[in-house]
Amino acid sequence: MRVKEFLEFVADVKGVRRSEKRKHIEEKLSQCGLWEVRGRLIGKLSKGFRQRVGLAQALLGDPEILVLDEPTSGLDPKQIIEIRNLIQELGKEKTLILSTHILPEVSMVCDRVLIINHGKVIASGTTEELESGLRDRHEILVTIGDNAKKDEAMTLFTGVPGVERVQVLYEKEGQVCLTLGIAKGKDLRSEISRLCVQHDIPLLEMRSSHLSLEEIFMKIVVNEPGQGFK
Amino acid sequence: MRNAFVLARKEFTCFCRSWTGVLVFVIFYILSGAFFSLLVTSYARISMESARQGMQVVEGLGLTRFVFSTLFLNLSVVLFFLVPAMTMRSFAEERKLQTLELLYTYPFSDFEILWGKFLGLVWIFEALFLPTIGYLVIIRWLGGEFDWGPVLTAYLGFWLLGNAFLALGLFVSSLTESQVISAVVTFAFLILFWIMDWVALVTEEPWSTFFKMLSPLGHYREFTLGIVDLSHVVYFIFFHFYFLFLTLRSIETRNWKA
Numbered sequence: 001m002r003v004k005e006f007l008e009f010v011a012d013v014k015g016v017r018r019s020e021k022r023k024h025i026e027e028k029l030s031q032c033g034l035w036e037v038r039g040r041l042i043g044k045l046s047k048g049f050r051q052r053v054g055l056a057q058a059l060l061g062d063p064e065i066l067v068l069d070e071p072t073s074g075l076d077p078k079q080i081i082e083i084r085n086l087i088q089e090l091g092k093e094k095t096l097i098l099s100t101h102i103l104p105e106v107s108m109v110c111d112r113v114l115i116i117n118h119g120k121v122i123a124s125g126t127t128e129e130l131e132s133g134l135r136d137r138h139e140i141l142v143t144i145g146d147n148a149k150k151d152e153a154m155t156l157f158t159g160v161p162g163v164e165r166v167q168v169l170y171e172k173e174g175q176v177c178l179t180l181g182i183a184k185g186k187d188l189r190s191e192i193s194r195l196c197v198q199h200d201i202p203l204l205e206m207r208s209s210h211l212s213l214e215e216i217f218m219k220i221v222v223n224e225p226g227q228g229f230k
Numbered sequence: 231m232r233n234a235f236v237l238a239r240k241e242f243t244c245f246c247r248s249w250t251g252v253l254v255f256v257i258f259y260i261l262s263g264a265f266f267s268l269l270v271t272s273y274a275r276i277s278m279e280s281a282r283q284g285m286q287v288v289e290g291l292g293l294t295r296f297v298f299s300t301l302f303l304n305l306s307v308v309l310f311f312l313v314p315a316m317t318m319r320s321f322a323e324e325r326k327l328q329t330l331e332l333l334y335t336y337p338f339s340d341f342e343i344l345w346g347k348f349l350g351l352v353w354i355f356e357a358l359f360l361p362t363i364g365y366l367v368i369i370r371w372l373g374g375e376f377d378w379g380p381v382l383t384a385y386l387g388f389w390l391l392g393n394a395f396l397a398l399g400l401f402v403s404s405l406t407e408s409q410v411i412s413a414v415v416t417f418a419f420l421i422l423f424w425i426m427d428w429v430a431l432v433t434e435e436p437w438s439t440f441f442k443m444l445s446p447l448g449h450y451r452e453f454t455l456g457i458v459d460l461s462h463v464v465y466f467i468f469f470h471f472y473f474l475f476l477t478l479r480s481i482e483t484r485n486w487k488a
Binding site for chain 2: 012054
């Protein structure tokens with residue numbers, strides 16, 4: 001069956017009005033990037049395109065909520081990016097529920113995350129909310145380019161109000177990476193960079209560390225009492 | 231019901247565009263054309279022979295009886311081969327390609343799916359045999375005379391027989407995800423019904439009546455002779471409903487298989 005014929009069939013099934021049918025289908029075809037392949041047989045299309053046909057048929061009839069189950073599984077990296085962009089595009093107008101095991105995808109695409117374990121919702125919120133609920137302090141990673149100045153830097157940083165702890169993460173090739181534990185709710189990055197400049201410490205890199213969604217997921221699922229394997 | 235029509239239309243167009251569909255049409259027309267031309271030429275020869283020998287045309291050897299009754303009996307045998315090919319796609323192929331799940335997500339009831347699929351097959355079957363009306367036109371054009379009555383009942387009988395076979399095939403197709411199994415099992419069932427017709431000839435009463443009543447071909451033969459008995463019509467209606475009902479149940483099992 002050809003792409004366009006299939007969409008016409010679905011439009012009929014979903015009761016799209018005859019007068020609007022053609023326009024409606026053409027709109028979905030171009031929205032999902034299927035315009036060039038509208039006359040091709042679906043069976044002969046690549047997996048990414050077939051996935052888009054699936055998405056296009058789901059979009060027909062303009063449902064308000066779309067439930068997508070693993071929309072990027074089995075696609076190559078380029079197709080994954082295209083489908084993700086499409087999903088983000090759609091998310092501006094519609095409610096999309098995305099069920100997936102690929103967590104980086106969630107942090108890239110989703111506004112809100114629900115973690116379900118053993119049929120129970122055990123966490124819900126934005127990625128930031130989940131993260132801040134999990135840890136009581138915030139961390140900054142600072143890399144300086146001169147290990148002779150390591151001790152000076154450590155005493156300096158410890159002296160900054162709000163810094164609770166300074167640790168050496170690793171030293172390599174003359175560079176030192178420090179982690180600074182900082183009280184919740186403070187951002188001391190500008191303070192630290194100013195100190196480095198004043199004391200002539202070469203600052204190579206500074207970033208506040210985030211938990212990845214994988215780490216959040218593991219912490220939440222493992223911490224959940226009584227939810228171990230049975 | 232509108233949904234059933236939408237589905238039937240899709241089934242019809244998909245079948246006609248598939249290679250299986252093209253093959254079914256080509257094979258049917260080649261075979262029916264061969265039967266028809268052979269019957270017409272042999273009828274012409276026989277009637278010429280008898281005219282030369284100064285005999286009256288043998289009674290009961292009318293054009294209608296000789297050409298059309300035989301043609302329709304032969305076509306019913308062709309159905310044994312074509313029906314499995316027509317029905318194997320219905321559910322088995324969709325299950326294999328995993329598009330059946332997709333079909334279930336649309337706002338169709340199970341009943342509408344069943345009717346859509348069945349109606350699609352019936353339309354295909356009608357598109358297959360209705361052009362044979364051209365044979366009637368050819369006979370008239372050649373100057374032949376025939377009885378309209380028996381020809382019409384033969385068409386009615388053929389339609390009922392074909393639809394009954396399709397209902398059977400649809401049921402078998404709904405049980406498996408392999409098209410080959412679907413086709414082979416349907417074929418085996420059809421042959422079984424054919425054999426029943428013979429068994430009726432060699433068994434004693436009351437078994438012979440039992441097998442005769444059970445075989446669709448026995449009922450169909452009466453139609454080709456121009457006899458429309460209510461019992462035959464009722465038989466075919468039951469045959470349809472029996473297998474369509476089983477198909478409906480078979481579609482519904484997905485709800486409790488999960």
